[in-house]
Amino acid sequence: xxxxxxxxxxxxxxxxxxxxxxxxxxxxxxxxxxxxxxxxxxxxxxxxxxxxxxxxxxxxxxxxxxxxxxxxxxxxxxxxxxxxxxxxxxxxxxxxxxxxxxxxxxxxxxxxxxxxxxxxxxxxxxxxxxxxxxxxxxxxxxxxxxxxxxxxxxxxxxxxxxxxxxxxxxxxxxxxxxxxxxxxxxxxxxxxxxxxxxxxxxxxxxxxxxxxxxxxxxxxxxxxxxxxxxxxxxxxxxxxxxxxxxxxxxxx
Ligand SMILES: Nc1ncnc2c1ncn2[C@@H]1O[C@H](COP(=O)(O)OP(=O)(O)OP(=O)(O)O)[C@@H](O)[C@H]1O
Ligand SMILES: [Mg+2]
Numbered sequence: 001x002x003x004x005x006x007x008x009x010x011x012x013x014x015x016x017x018x019x020x021x022x023x024x025x026x027x028x029x030x031x032x033x034x035x036x037x038x039x040x041x042x043x044x045x046x047x048x049x050x051x052x053x054x055x056x057x058x059x060x061x062x063x064x065x066x067x068x069x070x071x072x073x074x075x076x077x078x079x080x081x082x083x084x085x086x087x088x089x090x091x092x093x094x095x096x097x098x099x100x101x102x103x104x105x106x107x108x109x110x111x112x113x114x115x116x117x118x119x120x121x122x123x124x125x126x127x128x129x130x131x132x133x134x135x136x137x138x139x140x141x142x143x144x145x146x147x148x149x150x151x152x153x154x155x156x157x158x159x160x161x162x163x164x165x166x167x168x169x170x171x172x173x174x175x176x177x178x179x180x181x182x183x184x185x186x187x188x189x190x191x192x193x194x195x196x197x198x199x200x201x202x203x204x205x206x207x208x209x210x211x212x213x214x215x216x217x218x219x220x221x222x223x224x225x226x227x228x229x230x231x232x233x234x235x236x237x238x239x240x241x242x243x244x245x246x247x248x249x250x251x252x
Contacts (some may be wrong), residue, residue, distance in 0.1 A: 003187045004030040004053075004155060009062035011048055011213070022048050024212035026062070030155075035181060035188045037198040039241065040208030040216075041249050046191040049208075050159050053189065054078055066154060076104055079148030081158040086144060087132040093143050094119065094128040100151030118146040121183060122176075141173055142180070149184055158190040162197065171229075174200050178226060195241045199234060200227055207244045211251035217244050 011023040022045040030036050038046050051057045053064060055074040064071040066078070079100075080086075087096050094115055101111040119125060122142040132140055141161060148156055161177075162170050178201055181188060192198050198205045202221050209216035221237055228234060 001032040002029050003032040003034070003067070004189075005063075005065040006053070007063040007065070009049070009052065009064065010060045011045070011052060011057070012060045021212050023052075023059075024214045026213065026215060028206060028215065028218065030187060030189065033185050033187055035190070035201055035203045037202040037205045038189065038191045038208060039193060039195065039198050039205050039245065041210050041245065042193065044208045044210040044248065045213040046193075046208060047159055049213075050157050050189065050191050054080055054157055076100070076151050077154045079151050079153030079156045081141075081144045081148050081156065081161045087140060087147070089132050092129045092131055093124060093135070093139075096132070096143055097147050097150050100147060104151065114150060118150055122146045122180065137169055138173055138176065142176060145177065145180060149180075149186070153186070155187040155189065158188065160191055160193070162192075162194075170194075170197070171200075175226065177201065182225070193245075195238050195245065196229070198241060199223075199237045200229065205241060207241065207248060209248045209251045216248050216251075219244070 006026055006028050009023055009026040010021070013020050013022055026049065038049060040046050048057065052059050053071065055071055055078070058072070088099065091099065097115045097118055098111050101114060119128060122145065124139060124142060127135065127139060132143070135143065144161070162173050174197055190201065199221055205219045205221060207216045207219065208214070219237070219241065223231070223233055223237070
């Protein structure tokens with residue numbers, strides 16, 4: 001089943017007489033429960049694309065369909081996880097997780113039940129009353145992830161959710177993110193510029209080129225999960241994506 005359709009999406013920014021095409025003519029479809037990464041060089045329009053999908057910005061041309069509905073503004077059907085976790089620092093872990101449900105007027109009992117389930121799933125039992133500054137990077141990231149899930153979105157949009165953590169921690173978080181995703185079976189679109197992260201997590205990687213923001217390639221990663229980073233097939237996918245990224249850079 002197709003969950004998301006992006007049809008001939010274009011985005012142009014103007015500054016005085018200067019107009020710049022950031023997204024040229026982007027079309028792709030995402031299947032329900034697919035994990036898709038958007039990979040590309042810095043400045044190629046990844047965040048712009050994600051924020052248009054989120055409804056935070058308007059496209060200059062084209063359409064986005066989620067299910068059969070046209071996306072034009074933010075909505076609870078989409079959840080977000082941004083780079084620096086974006087947790088509310090004045091709320092505890094549990095209050096952060098409850099927040100999207102409160103906004104949707106979910107009854108208190110159900111809110112409590114869902115929060116308890118998600119906190120347990122993300123191994124945050126005992127941390128319910130901690131504030132974000134009292135958490136490790138991994139705990140913050142897991143809180144941000146389950147907070148996004150608490151709003152019961154149809155699709156989760158993530159912009160470099162692991163951008164701020166070191167290499168070792170990043171691998172651990174990727175494993176945790178994968179296991180949470182496998183449990184929730186939700187459609188995910190994740191922006192990254194880390195090839196290893198894209199191969200570890202994605203069913204499919206859409207590579208964007210800088211030149212007029214077009215899709216350079218759409219690569220399926222058909223490796224069994226959890227993935228073995230040492231496997232030859234894993235390396236092969238990385239090599240292919242690295243060479244595509246080099247090509248994407250050259251097109252600047
Ligand atoms: N509001 C805006 N007004 C004008 N130009 C913008 C605006 N937002 C983004 N841009 C330009 O669009 C281009 C793409 O920006 P975007 O943030 O989408 O890149 P990105 O692929 O997410 O990069 P990075 O990997 O560094 O996060 C950049 O050249 C940027 O300067
Ligand atoms: Mg960005």
